[in-house]
Amino acid sequence: MRIPCPFCGPRDLSEFAYLGDAAPVRPAETSDATAVFDYVYLRANPAGPHRERWYHASGCRLWLTVTRDTRTHEVLFAEEAAP
Amino acid sequence: MRFSFLSIAREALRGNRGWTPHWRDAEPKAAYDAVIIGGGGHGLATAYYLAKNHGLTNIAVLEKSWIGSGNVGRNTTIVRSNYLLPGNIPLYELSMKLWEGLERDLNYNAMVSQRGVLNLCHTDAQRDAFARRGNAMRLHGVEAELLDRKAVQRMCPFLDFDNARFPIQGGLLQRRGGTVRHDAVAWGYARGASDRGVDIVQNCAVTGIRIANGVVEGVETTRGFIAAKKVAMAVAGSTSQVASMAGLRLPIESHVLQAFVSEGLKPLIPGVITFGAGHFYISQSDKGGLVFGGDIDGYNSYAQRGNLHVVEDVAEEAMGLMPMTGRLRMLRSWGGIMDMSMDGSPIIDRTPIDGLFLNAGWCYGGFKAIPGSGLAYAHLIAKGEPHPAATALRLDRFRTGHLIDEKGQGAQANLH
Amino acid sequence: MSVGPYRLPTGGAIDRAQALSFRFDGTSLTGFAGDTLASALLANGHRVVGRSFKYHRPRGVLTAGPEEPNALVELRSGARREPNTKATTAELFDGLEAASQNRWPSLRFDIGAAARLAGSAASAGFYYKTFMWPAAFWEKVYEPAIRRAAGLGRASGVEDPDTYEKAFAFCDVLVIGGGPAGLIAALTAGRSGARVILCDEDFVLGGRLNAERTEIDGQPAAIWAAAIATELEALPNVRVMRRTAVVGVYDGGTYAALERVADHLLEPPFGQPRQRFWRIVAKTAVLATGAVERPIVFGGNDKPGVMMAGAVRTYLNRFSVAPGRRVAFFANNDDAWTTAADLRAAGVDLVAVIDSRAEVADHIRAKAGNARVELSAAVADAKGGYGLTSLQIATPKGRIALDADALAVSGGWNPQLGLATHLGGKPQWSERHAAFLLPADLPAGLTVAGAANGMMTTAEALADGAAKGATAADAAGFTAAPAPLPRASDESFAVAPLWQVAASRTKAFVDFQNDVTASDLALSVREGFTSVEHLKRYTTLGMATDQGRTSNVNGLAMLAALTGRGIAETGATRARPPERPVAFGALAGLHRGKHLKPTRLTPSHRWAASEGAVFIEAGPWLRAQWYPRPGEKTWLDSVSREAAAVRSAVGICDVSTLGKIALFGRDVGAFLDRVYCNTFSTLPVGKLRYGLMLREDGFVMDDGTTARLSENEWVMSTTTANAAKVMHHLELARQVLWPQLDVRLASVTEQWAQFAIAGPNARALLERLLGDVSDEVVPYLAARIFDLGGIPARLFRVSFSGERAYEIAVPAQYGDALAHELMWAGEGLGVTPYGTEALGVLRIEKGHVAGNELNGQTTARDLGLGKMMSAKKDYIGRVMAARPALIDPDRPMLAGFRAVDPTKRPRAGAHFLKIGAPETPENDEGYLTSVAFSPALNRWIGLGFIKRGPERVGERIRAYDRMQGGDLELEICAPVFVDPEGTRVHG
Amino acid sequence: MVDLAARSAFDGLLLPIGTGQGVTVHEPAGLGVATILAGPDRAAFAARVRDMFAATLSSGSMHIATPAISFLGTSRNVWLAVGAGGSTFAADLARSLAGVGEVADQSGAYGILDLTGPNAMAVLAKGLPIDLDSSAFAEDAVAVSHIEHIGVIVWRIPGGFRLATPRSSAASFWHWLSASAAEYELGVA
């Protein structure tokens, strides 16, 4: 698998570390325990395109948001996670 | 027909004409008392114990492909009960005991081979952790031994003791651990269940779960609607997909784990060996292939195949641990999709929907659990209450904090 | 010197001037350069090469390629012995040694062959039905016997003396296979300017062309191929890789390939590996791997002497070897008749041509010359004890017998599509080809050409190859000009499927290597294993080292017939990588022995070595564990001396392995408040603070100190083990969670050599280097920068040992020098280097937690650090740490422990039980995490977690330890054993 | 007066394995190395860099060389600066960029090697998962990557490549490099 890092260019999977689903958003500090629980534990885990967080650990150290099809591993899109 | 040496001899004389299908390939009926989704190890074992222990025979196992096509048919066949945490040990030990009597119970030789499971340690801290684990096992009445370096060397002289990057300090040995012929587990349970009246329905994928007022009514399938008072999921890597049919979001991700087999070889290694300074484990099949594996690929996947970096990692560790493997060849690699839970331990529980049950989160270790899990899940489905060996494997533990995190990795599925 | 009784007098692509001597089962034989082991054995009349897996039947050479199921040998000897090598792919070299396998005591007299007598009792799956009683017999009796009989070759059992390496390559167009299709594809793409890599596993390019007598552009096809190869090699943008098999297709256009660099040599040349494992990243690829001929299932079809028709041609034309003296052939297609013509041309006696079809075109029939021809006929049974002697032929007129010592068989050709399906595509059945063709969903960027694409004639293969080469180059962004196609004589490949001969009376093999017979398939279907994947698993069809390349299609066609389904509906089993078996050594490359993983050395490694350090692997690092001194008998003597020196004088220890992260920006304080559970925003410049980091699930992730060097510059230290993990975590927090904060990070772990200087004389030692470091200048928890001879040195007043202590950091290039300097400065002050072991002793004496306690299962409260969790702010882990189970007062909490008998040594890993309590899981109260001998207390002490620990100081409990003899009575005590008031840190 | 001697990362490791006709390795001495992190005011940072170094740093994985300093884009708004100047290099840079960017001294963090000769690229191909062909790796390209699990930063120099790799792994890196270069006659300059 190769991930097109927006900074470094296309790179081999072995340079990256994976975190997981990009959908969960850390609730603001006022939010209740249920929201944090959902954030920490629950996942949609789709079979198909999946927006997910990858870290270019052996490259630029940028966190990326990668859209990838979990059935085929086809990488559809990659962008920097930071706006 | 009962299997025995005599029946084989008799059939041999008759040109093997008398043998019949091991299980009935059933057509689905319109309604059942209970349906089990998933004809893997867990689903088939659950059906068997529902029939055998609870007299529930108007039931069906619905399998989208051929039975055993999932992880039960593609795992590295290791069975053991050398767990650390009290939430896990009882179930795996129950399972171990059932393995020990499985062949006679099922009248099917699944080749339960207790050649031992040896986990190597390479640091003091690791040895301390193994001592903690071994003692926890002994408190639960499970046998375990902590070996020093010399004892490991006696057992496995071919490991690298002279020039290793991570010298072997010792190991935790469970002599009762070993391997089981994976496919035969599925076939044996299917036969046992089928003989007791269970319908084994292949090529029947569940596409929806019908629920009214919070109560389950049955399942939509590629072969039509099937009504059922109880619906039990046992779909391993497809858990999120099937659970979402009932509107459930779970603490589970699907990840791919690869496994490998070498060309056939004359006997080379004794039991199961795991490398403690990385992710590598190996045993030898009865056919002579070295069966081995490593870590998961680490990203969500439904592709049933992995990528090259894990192949290389695994081979590197094989060479690091067993330099004699240099000229041996990897013959085949494959992958399976596993239901990785957020604490690395399984779930056997009811769901918020009445009549809908969940068995999932087995990560890469659910093969060894098949008999125990089948028995416990059947108990839950039949009685509505958790089996005593599975009381900790609850779905709400993530909410309450009663996690069963053997590795202490926290809520990141791919680290377990 | 004999050239071998079966070697033809002329022809072939062998070099008759270069004779090579080799040994098989101890017998010396001769072959030629250009031979494979198989061709050389056949030339010498060695028809039996090994014994089969289950029935130990004598087996010979069936094919001339990597699909070979029978002719497996142990190649080379001693540490280089390599089991299961296919004689058909082993290139002959001078001095080659090979031995037959799976036979005892010899190939000719094999005891194991008695298994044959078990006959139909040993049918498919019989072991599932028996060996169940008594239970203990499985491991002790049955299984060992089964294992000994199975397995085929023997591993050397010792380390491989050869080396391996790995490499990367990148290209626009990868061409896999150098037959006519691949050659012309590579040429077309190469001429467009695209970067092309052409891989072929053979040592000669040309593929089937080397085996045929056809012509291209008026020259012998092999000569044409050689000319194209020369042209390709002259193109600077084309790389031709011979002896290189592509073995796997992975995501994103990544291809794995194995280059056999030195397998054709006695030993690899200096500096070169035996094999090289390539990862090729290609924008596009052309799969031109050709087709594999399949056998026909009939009685005795495994007899040595029965050979594939295409292989017979290869041996005749390429290796100049006759397959026998009296050769018959049996086919269902036109192509195979070429074999008849070639046999005749070579002067071999063609005894008969048997074709299952009723009609054969006249020009095809003409290829048999005057030989006997039987149409609508089939070989029913092949006979012979130790090799083929005669044939039983079923004809419309009845059974006839025929003497023959070789039989060429062809059941048609299967395109080699394994690589095209590695990513999951399913090949599709074509009635016209009677074969599976390429899947609808090919891997992105891959096209298929030539025989692999069902283009079975040379002319078709050339046209297809040229077209696909152009398409691939175009897709990679080049413009390929159509080249004029060479002229090739077009052969017919018409085929009428024939899988199995119904009239056979003896054992008919489907899978030769795994001894799967036609009756096994029938039995399997009878027993309900009717899915093609079930059939495979029940019978082991296609699971041997050849992965069923000659057997799968026959097997599933027979399954289709047995179940009344079509072949298309029955489907094929899934092909998986590697396409060719690959040695572990090649996949591992240089990563073996000490180099399994890189080793990290601390900046003062050499100094430590010069001080006699014993080193220990700590994750990726090598660290000084202790420094033995003359007269010390055990490690404990050294460690105790070092720890005592710290308490009485001064010790120095390299702690550079701690992770170090520089943080810059206006909002670092606010940022740290969110990533640590305690507060940092209030930290003044010039000070440092201990921090505790939680995971979002509320458990402890890491600890360490962070210093504020200036208003906007901070430096954090992490534990050695978690350095990388914390960096990922902070970058996530910075980039993803709170991008609005002004925080920038740089890892400076490698930049700073850092030493702990601990003990009452620490200050005196440092003052010799830095001047005044008194409490006024460097108070407790201060961070200061000093000028050390023009070098900026950072000084942190922290203590892990409880003594007055400092950590000094200098740029790493000065680390080794600084260590020497510290020793010099400590002269007369009792300076002592100490290692990780003494470090551990000192921290346990002070009740400081480390890796064994920070095990990912513990909370701040468990560690006795609950008070650090700020109630005034949000931070990672705050909410989840409040879950009921995490604040349960019954959770095991940190406490100190000592044996009631002071001479006794408890062991980490022991669990705690109330004294006299039954040994049950319910009574398990916690466990001991760290144990050390305390020279200060002159006894063993430990840390651990026990239910309500802090409330139970003074209570006696039992350390339950069945693992290591540490079952003892312990007393619970406070976790701080030395200087509980904490005065020494200022002393 | 304390006078600490600097020790380069590859000190004592570089032993030739042949004549050097295929590939030569050289460890440049006395280089200053530092990480530069642009501050939040990118425009001010860019202006200062222009003023002080007569260079325009683009935020990409590119190598921008001034006579004194090579600026290697290693991440978004992050550069590794390499140049002559030894131990004061980072401090000088920090002064130049005060208020607009931050500098972290990395003078001891890396081992730096120059790899030149006709087979330099073939050697790197045995570990570096990066396409170094000029069509893919331009004259001013920089790659942050790894070689056999060891981090590495690679950019071009006349006749070859310069590599920066973590100091602590220098011995392991050398094991890889020397084994990979052996067949090409590895020389040491």
Ligand SMILES: Cc1cc2nc3c(=O)[nH]c(=O)nc-3n(C[C@H](O)[C@H](O)[C@H](O)COP(=O)(O)OP(=O)(O)OC[C@H]3O[C@@H](n4cnc5c(N)ncnc54)[C@H](O)[C@@H]3O)c2cc1C
């Ligand atoms: C490579 C690998 C190695 C492993 N090694 C070990 C090991 O050594 N030891 C060990 O203990 N464990 C191991 N495991 C884990 C173990 O195999 C699994 O945890 C276990 O098999 C999962 O339970 P199962 O057998 O019921 O799953 P499966 O066999 O996967 O059964 C689930 C079934 O559900 C079916 N299904 C899915 N969706 C539907 C639907 N909608 N409708 C109908 N049916 C559906 C699937 O087709 C499948 O047959 C390994 C796993 C892998 C992949």
Ligand SMILES: NC(=O)c1ccc[n+]([C@@H]2O[C@H](COP(=O)([O-])OP(=O)(O)OC[C@H]3O[C@@H](n4cnc5c(N)ncnc54)[C@H](O)[C@@H]3O)[C@@H](O)[C@H]2O)c1
């Ligand atoms: N008439 C028939 O029935 C029939 C059938 C099959 C082939 N043929 C003849 O075969 C030729 C077909 O040409 P082609 O070029 O398609 O095939 P080919 O068989 O001539 O060449 C295929 C090449 O691919 C190589 N190869 C295979 N797998 C490989 C791998 N994984 N990695 C690297 N190399 C690999 C082989 O070594 C071989 O050199 C024609 O000459 C055709 O006439 C005829």
Ligand SMILES: Cc1cc2nc3c(=O)[nH]c(=O)nc-3n(C[C@H](O)[C@H](O)[C@H](O)COP(=O)(O)O)c2cc1C
């Ligand atoms: C324990 C075990 C042993 C295996 N041994 C072999 C073997 O000897 N030969 C072989 O070709 N495949 C072997 N396989 C792999 C299977 O062929 C197959 O790849 C695996 O069951 C996954 O199925 P799939 O590849 O069809 O998806 C083995 C699998 C397992 C789980």
Ligand SMILES: [Zn+2]
């Ligand atoms: Zn990047």
